[in-house]
Amino acid sequence: MPSRSAATWERPPPLPDGHYVSGRVYHDEQIFAEEREHIFRKVWHFVCHESEVAEAFDFRTVERADVPLLVVRGEDGHIRTFINVCSHRGARVAMEPGGNARTFTCFYHHWTYDTEGSCVSMPRPEGYDHTPIRKEDMGLREVKTDVKWGFVFVNLDDDCAPLDDFLGGALDIFDRVLPNAELEVFHYHRAEIDANWKAYQETIVDLYHEFMHVILRDTQMPAASMDDREMRTYANGHVTIAGLKADYEKYVGWGHRDDSTCFPGLEPDDARFAPLFPAQTFITRGTVMRIDTVQPVTAHKCLIESRGLGLKGESPEDRMMRIDQHNEYWGPFGRNVTEDAFAAEGCEVSFGKGAALRGIIARDEGGKGQCDSGLRGFWAEWSRRMGRPASHPTND
Amino acid sequence: MSASNDAVRELIYRSCRCLDTHDFDGYIALCAPAFRYRITVYSPELRKEMIWLNHDRDRLAALLAAVPRHLARLGSLQRNATVYTIERDGTEGPARVTSAFSVFNIDNEGRPSVFAVGHYHDTVDVGGERPLLVARNARLASRDLGIGSHVPI
Structure with a gap:
């Protein structure tokens, strides 16, 4: 019998579990949501090559796991990554896909950050005098960043294992x-x-x-x-x-x-x-x-x-x-x-x-x-x- | 006697029609022996100019001849072009032609979607019996081309 009935079509194949995948993994909305939390917000992600931020103050904006990221090379030559979200009201602080900037000023209320993520100015700060809000505490959220052979990787999980442990030698093929x-x-x-x-x-x-x-x-x-x-x-x-x-x-x-x-x-x-x-x-x-x-x-x-x-x-x-x-x-x-x-x-x-x-x-x-x-x-x-x-x- | 501007416009439109209908031999026949075809686009991510295709006439002809062998997007690409300017230095010298193009993908169910938007920057030899494309730079304004295409713009 060359074709199959509904019963035989729906029956799992006579294979070990690891030798086939359910079609649900491609469309189930709950699985999709869990992938973001259990996979994409836990692993190291390649975000750019160091040549994309070759000079001091060069930056790139990317997204990983639905999180907007700002990758920037500081005056000290180090590449850092921050969540590209203003500490004040959540607007993006860098809007362009790439560029060179000594500071990033949020378009919304002009809070300004330097390339090390510090909040260096907020207009009319006296309005917060009656609160604990001080610009010294309002820096950007930094994300773990490491560079392997010029490839810039980030990990949204502060408790993650080191990049080399994650790679496990896979890039040694090069x-x-x-x-x-x-x-x-x-x-x-x-x-x-x-x-x-x-x-x-x-x-x-x-x-x-x-x-x-x-x-x-x-x-x-x-x-x-x-x-x-x-x-x-x-x-x-x-x-x-x-x-x-x-x-x-x-x-x-x-x-x-x-x-x-x-x-x-x-x-x-x-x-x-x-x-x-x-x-x-x-x-x-x-x-x-x-x-x-x-x-x-x-x-x-x-x-x-x-x-x-x-x-x-x-x-x-x-x-x-x-x-x-x-x-x-x-x-x-x-x-x-x-x-x-x-x-x-x-x-x-x-x-x-x-x-x-x-x-x-x-x-x-x-x-x-x-x-x-x-x-x-x-x-x-x-x-x-x-x-x-x-x-x-x-x-x- | 150099080709008229009307003949130059017809060349541009005919080139689009040839690609729309996969008349690749017809397209190559519109190109001078020294033809150079490029697709270029600026990357704001890299802050660099990019070249996404760069072929002389022979290599473009080989690429087009191989298209039927490849797994291709379903439906068809349809070009909509408008010649904006034709600049001529003299009666016999090459003409520089700038045209706007939009390319639509029409899927197998007849649904249209925009594939690409940009400008053709063409150099046209107008000194012969008929005008011929000497160079085409298909300059993209849009950069997300979905699954892409085996057929140039």
Whole structure:
């Protein structure tokens, strides 16, 4: 009997709990709300690269876990992060996405803060003389900030473990590149798509979906033995993927990539992925690096931020080459990212309203080939932090 | 005899129509051999200019030829352009043309949504039998393009 009845369709698959996920994890509003508290307000988040705040008083504004953040480099060279909310009446103190400012003056009542978060002035302070309110006590709320190889991370939880403990060595997959290279961001875009945040992040970890991408079918799947691949999972739900190769001659117009000036320690066809839990991904493909973050917006929408990085101080020719090669794969007109976003939105149509009941993540190729071990690692960490198995996240 | 401004306007509109209908050979036929196509946008986050696509005629032709093989957004993109200015230094010299564009996505159910807004900054060779695009900078004013597109603007 090739098709299934309602009973057999609704019956859980004959798999261990960790080998499938319930469709509810993609649309349940209670689960979505708990993810913000139990995951996004507890983990370290990549927020920007240090080249985005290269000079004293440079700042960036971002959002993580629905919290507006202000990342700023102080006169002392240190990068600090504050909740971008005035202590007075809750308005944002920095409105622009980036800039350079010695102080931040709230537009509403002109309370002013310096780059160390101190409230340095409030108009007509005598009005508070009859209260304990003094500007010395009204600084911005600082957020834990740490920098790893130029990547700026923050954590909204003051009691969190150190960044290196959270990373657990996952970024070491780039240890041939990052200690020897000073990077610089040349590409940034953000895009809101109609998909649950996990549906997009899964496209990063899911190697089986190579079949979806023409580029990967042509250049990556035939380029090397599936046994050369190494997918590792880490304790905190991070994944690394190495050993991916690409034969660029196989895609019309891309043969030039084989002769390009690479990042230190990498070959043109050398691809390395580090998807960090929950939704931040570091990727190198020989000549260029991409960093993505995915932020939940609603249970049915997410915000993707994507960056492209080259080498600081490189020649204009090399920079242009890196921009071109970044844009071939990635960016809003890239061949691959558009397809990944399409896939996430395509799944939203069915998972978003409950038509799809489950996703199967049962492929086992021993961490090689197109193994689902990375997906299982992601969902195991999700289940641990959420206190419920992804296969049975609700009682019904 | 140089091409008239009417012929230049028709070139701009025809280029939009070719992309709307996926007549990619027709689009490339509107481009001079030295054609350079770019999509650019300013990032207030980085405080830098960005290039989101940069191709000569041959590489653009290869990119367009590969479009049918790719997994593409459902529905279609439809361009709405208006030529604002045509500046000419002389009768034979290239014309500099500035046009506004809006690109709408029409999904499979016929629902429209705005995909992108910006300006074309074109250089047009008007000295031949017919005007040809020498350079196009599709300058974006909007930056959130949703899932993006395999077809240029």
